[in-house]
Amino acid sequence: MAQQEVSFAVKKGLAQMLKGGVIMDVVTPEHAKIAEEAGAVAVMALERVPADIRADGGVARMSDPELILKIMDTVSIPVMAKCRIGHFVEAQILESLGVDYIDESEVLTPADVAHHINKHDFKVPFVCGCRNLGEALRRIGEGAAMIRTKGEAGTGDVVEAVRHARSVFGEIRILQNIPVEELMAFAKNIGAPYELVKEVHELGRLPVVNFAAGGIATPADAALMMQLGVDGVFVGSGIFKSGDPAKRAAAIVKATTHYKDAKILAEVSRNLGEPMVGRQISNIPEQDLIADRGW
Amino acid sequence: MEIGVLALQGDFAEHLSILTQIGVKGREIRLPEQLEGLDGLIIPGGESTTIGKMAVDFGLIEPLQQFGLKKAIWGTCAGAILLSKDVHGKQPLLGLMDITVARNAFGRQVDSFEIDLSAPFLEVQDGEAKPYRAVFIRAPIIESVYGRAEVLLKVPHGQIVAAKQGRLLATSFHPELTEDDRFHSYFLELTR
Numbered sequence: 001m002a003q004q005e006v007s008f009a010v011k012k013g014l015a016q017m018l019k020g021g022v023i024m025d026v027v028t029p030e031h032a033k034i035a036e037e038a039g040a041v042a043v044m045a046l047e048r049v050p051a052d053i054r055a056d057g058g059v060a061r062m063s064d065p066e067l068i069l070k071i072m073d074t075v076s077i078p079v080m081a082k083c084r085i086g087h088f089v090e091a092q093i094l095e096s097l098g099v100d101y102i103d104e105s106e107v108l109t110p111a112d113v114a115h116h117i118n119k120h121d122f123k124v125p126f127v128c129g130c131r132n133l134g135e136a137l138r139r140i141g142e143g144a145a146m147i148r149t150k151g152e153a154g155t156g157d158v159v160e161a162v163r164h165a166r167s168v169f170g171e172i173r174i175l176q177n178i179p180v181e182e183l184m185a186f187a188k189n190i191g192a193p194y195e196l197v198k199e200v201h202e203l204g205r206l207p208v209v210n211f212a213a214g215g216i217a218t219p220a221d222a223a224l225m226m227q228l229g230v231d232g233v234f235v236g237s238g239i240f241k242s243g244d245p246a247k248r249a250a251a252i253v254k255a256t257t258h259y260k261d262a263k264i265l266a267e268v269s270r271n272l273g274e275p276m277v278g279r280q281i282s283n284i285p286e287q288d289l290i291a292d293r294g295w
Numbered sequence: 296m297e298i299g300v301l302a303l304q305g306d307f308a309e310h311l312s313i314l315t316q317i318g319v320k321g322r323e324i325r326l327p328e329q330l331e332g333l334d335g336l337i338i339p340g341g342e343s344t345t346i347g348k349m350a351v352d353f354g355l356i357e358p359l360q361q362f363g364l365k366k367a368i369w370g371t372c373a374g375a376i377l378l379s380k381d382v383h384g385k386q387p388l389l390g391l392m393d394i395t396v397a398r399n400a401f402g403r404q405v406d407s408f409e410i411d412l413s414a415p416f417l418e419v420q421d422g423e424a425k426p427y428r429a430v431f432i433r434a435p436i437i438e439s440v441y442g443r444a445e446v447l448l449k450v451p452h453g454q455i456v457a458a459k460q461g462r463l464l465a466t467s468f469h470p471e472l473t474e475d476d477r478f479h480s481y482f483l484e485l486t487r
Contacts, residue, residue, distance in 0.1 A: 010407045013432045013472050017340050017372070020304040039349060041304060041342040076384070076398060077342055078433065100404035100433070123405045257303050257349050258325060 151214020
């Protein structure tokens with residue numbers, strides 16, 4: 001339609017439709033079908049889940065377009081795909097495929113150590129990771145229409161996801177309560193655009209949807225992140241690296257809806273089989289941590 | 296007056312904040328017993344497959360169907376899909392409205408858009424009927440309207456994007472994503 005406009009409202013609007021939901025990493029069309037049937041609100045099409053990227057080493061890049069297209073053909077829910085930080089050509093390719101969201105992701109090997117993609121240039125919306133409020137607002141400044149806290153992907157250890165969510169929400173609570181004349185210094189200290197700092201001061205929240213990611217492996221983990229205040233969760237390796245992916249996926253979806261109801265959480269947590277093995281983050285050498293990629 | 300917003304998944308918080316803005320009490324609904332005492336219900340935007348699955352898993356389908364026989368329900372986007380009788384596919388529906396809906400009918404997210412629609416039935420502001428700015432996100436089209444349902448709004452290319460059947464209202468677009476609360480006020484009229 002000729003009168004179409006891709007406004008920022010339309011870009012961040014899709015993320016608003018995903019709220020209260022679970023976005024699942026999938027590596028095959030069969031996985032995508034399992035995720036959709038379990039109630040996923042979207043899938044992230046990948047060649048390897050983060051736990052395998054971590055184990056295999058080497059350079060992790062955008063997935064084969066063939067795989068992404070097959071997954072798009074298989075499910076009716078939105079399909080997201082990852083490009084490397086700063087790799088705007090991978091992003092152009094993903095946009096041309098018609099994916100619904102691009103994750104400019106630290107889980108892949110960064111293509112640019114200094115600059116992220118200018119996301120305003122694209123019709124397709126972007127989601128980006130953050131560890132704190134400054135990083136979130138820098139990404140939104142570059143055009144991200146959705147944010148996710150990074151956590152530490154591929155570990156099954158929720159500790160970093162909690163750290164990053166507490167950091168973002170804690171800084172927002174402080175920002176909400178400082179007088180207007182202190183906003184510029186606050187912006188300077190966290191390295192964020194002044195206009196966005198002012199907006200968060202007024203709104204008391206990020207101006208875009210904020211999911212949690214990186215280390216969520218159980219229904220209780222998902223509900224924990226929801227109770228901390230995120231709008232929804234990404235589950236990567238946690239589902240398809242577990243003993244019974246379909247059952248665990250459905251349980252995590254239910255836990256995300258009923259995140260405040262401990263009785264339902266207890267019910268859905270029963271007999272899920274083996275969770276992913278997981279790696280305790282404190283035992284991972286610092287140079288192998290993914291969340292420090294990007295700035 | 297109290298309006299429930301189905302909070303299984305989707306942008307229910309946006310609906311609740313507009314209800315607050317127009318001075319109406321709203322409440323999140325996740326379980327059948329919570330429907331008690333409501334004057335109307337909104338089914339928000341979200342993923343219709345997810346909302347439908349949660350509605351089945353938590354025993355909400357029949358209670359919602361019963362609710363819709365007596366009280367007003369408004370579905371926006373995914374909510375409109377749930378209200379319909381047919382979506383050309385296998386997924387849980389309430390089947391309350393005589394409409395057939397085609398999901399994601401304008402295309403994928405890169406085809407999502409905003410557009411001004413002429414909606415003369417909405418409240419007039421400052422003495423003139425202002426156009427209504429509608430936001431479409433991977434939106435469905437109401438393909439056919441039959442039986443007791445009637446067409447309410449079309450986009451300029453002719454596709455039906457809003458329909459009404461007694462106290463039931465279906466919109467392909469998202470009034471909860473705008474500052475304009477006229478559609479919410481219109482829905483409140485249907486609850487009376």
